[in-house]
Amino acid sequence: MTLTCYIPPIDKPEAIYTVHIQRFDPEKDQTPYWESREVPFVQTMTVMEALEYLWDQGEYIAFRANCREFTCGSCAMLINGKAQLACDTLLEDNMHLEPLSRYPLIKDLVVDTGEVIEKIKTLRYWPETNDREQQYTVSKETMDGYHKIYTRCIECYCCLEACPTSSFEKSQFDGPMHLLQIARAGAHPLNSMNRIKQASERGIWSCVSCFECANACPMNLSPGEVIAELRKKAIKSAVLKFIGMGQR
Amino acid sequence: MTQHKRKGVIQRFTTRTLRGRPLGFEAYMWAAQRITGVIIFGFLMYHLYTLSVIFESKAAFDQVMKRFQRPLIRFGELLLVWVILVHALNGLRLILLNLFPGLNHKRLAYYASGASLILSLCSIPVFF
């Protein structure tokens, strides 16, 4: 049985581009290695379409894909060293495709992101509330404000990849995505957990404000700004606690 | 699954720049902050070491201080002023960004580096 992705056949390519892909088959190989493939190029062809073309040629390169319209966040990979969504990046000549470098490699361009999911469960960044029956309303302006800062996050892990601080495996700096989600959970009206304290222990003090996360985010969010806000709130609450003006 | 080895920070910096996907300007400012910090620290140690000649004799100290009036040393001081200005203005930018998180951080980065260059050029008449 032949597997196909089926992109429409390319009759008149404008050029033939070379793509370098890091391959690894756990059953056959010891270490990852580079492979070069030629793909025909037409205008607005994306990296994902190049991978699908190769798939149709019988080159079964493993990669994650789902929506193909930069909404699900599945296809994040290192393209020329920068973490981007494959469906959002136009194909260029001599591109280097690598899987995300912080996670264990399963095959080719697919990594095991289990540790991120475990961390999501640990951090509990849904509105952690004591009173589930409580009613609340949020004005449209507030919702639009949240949309600008928090809620567009698609959890694609691009910012986690781009951040220079959280690269050490035992590093306790969770990463821009997690801290943004903690802030987002803290902004929810039903939330009753002390998110500032949680964030303060999870690494907002390790952030160096280089804003690489903001450069990498396909949704144009700025986790760096959110983390700066969290720091400000943490200092404020610590000062207030010190003066004795409140247990926040 | 393989034993994955995460790449170090320096390696990722250089790989991306060489592959045509350079990092943002502010990431380079972060690196510049670190490098200038180390340079200034080294200078501080050297400064204290030259001052410690006071333990020998006061005349030796005066002699050393006179040697530092030479134009070559003055030029080195000018470079040092530029290095200190880069570090200080970038640090000021970081303080501002943490006090007022809504500021345009990219523009501030350009202002800080531009101001450090201009101010160090303006300090040439002080030295010469």
Added chain:
Amino acid sequence: MTVIGGNNPSQDDKAAEGGYIEESPQRIGIWGWLGLYLTGAVLLFLLLAHILLVHYGSSQPVSFQRTLSSLQSPFVRFVELGLLLIAFIHGFTGLRRILLDLEIFQKRGNVLLTTGFVVTGLIFSIWGVFIFSAFLRP
């Protein structure tokens, strides 16, 4: 083939009872960060004062006599000593930060690194204060 996102019962239990897992490895983190930024802000003024004092403080060229006489004023003593100590704090905290960023020595843990820096910082500060005090007596 690994099970991705599989259930980890012990983690879930801990999370359910306490609200969140009580690791607090960043305890040094806030002081490291705050130390850098506060000392940096103060150093901006102290360094400016020091440079102005040395270049414009008096008309003679730098010599022992001139330093001795300028150090008679308590303001100048405050600036110079303060610059020395706060520059050391800023410098050593910054160096520690650089080592953490470059992930050297991190396998042994944060605490050992920080204690090493504190000890080295103290030694250098004492040396610096000795040099400073040599300029106080004629």
